[in-house]
Amino acid sequence: MPESVRAGRRRSAAPSKGDLRELKILEVLGGLLAVKGFDALTTADIAERAGLSRGSMYFYFNSKQEALVALFARTVEALREKSRAAADDPAAPREAIATVMRRTRDRWHEHGLIMRVAIDQSPAIPELSALWQETADIFIDAIAKILVRAGVAAHGGPDGAQALARALCWMVERSFYHASAVSPEALDEACETCQVVWLRVAGLDS
CATH class of the missing domain: 1.10.357.10 (Tetracycline Repressor, domain 2)
Known part of the structure; x- marks a missing residue:
């Protein structure tokens, strides 16, 4: 198999930037649950810890409840x-x-x-x-x-x-x-x- 085809397959199998950001959000949520609790934390808390604006956060999850379901x-x-x-x-x-x-x-x-x-x-x-x-x-x-x-x-x-x-x-x-x-x-x-x-x-x- 040509090297270019193998490289293309490796690239297609790699997680996208969006996938990585979503994973980061879920990791941040898991960490916040340990220090703040679900009821007290806000979507803004998650976005800030993940290094995202609130608008960018809503691109991935509409609410902290939706993020918890994904986690x-x-x-x-x-x-x-x-x-x-x-x-x-x-x-x-x-x-x-x-x-x-x-x-x-x-x-x-x-x-x-x-x-x-x-x-x-x-x-x-x-x-x-x-x-x-x-x-x-x-x-x-x-x-x-x-x-x-x-x-x-x-x-x-x-x-x-x-x-x-x-x-x-x-x-x-x-x-x-x-x-x-x-x-x-x-x-x-x-x-x-x-x-x-x-x-x-x-x-x-x-």
């Missing part, structure tokens, strides 16, 4: 990918559960603040609520498939794999939400406890 979407995409991978994990159920819990804990370690803010704001921002529900549904599907592989019945009753998976999903979400606001150690402990519960539900605690 949260980037954050949960990795959770979605890991949950999909967990659903098809060929490892034994016990190992698959440990892998899911470790990956989920690591995401909360890294992005707990963003996830807590998004969860807190979801009643007022429907897009956030939809994103989180879609992510939870993928996680629930992965949990249910692992439970079925462990021998849990797949019927639709309250003790079926899907119902148990739903309860486990929201147990993990609430436990990680609260623990991540306390300390990394608390989050690690919450992860261990949730894993114990999941193993018992799956009949793998012996």
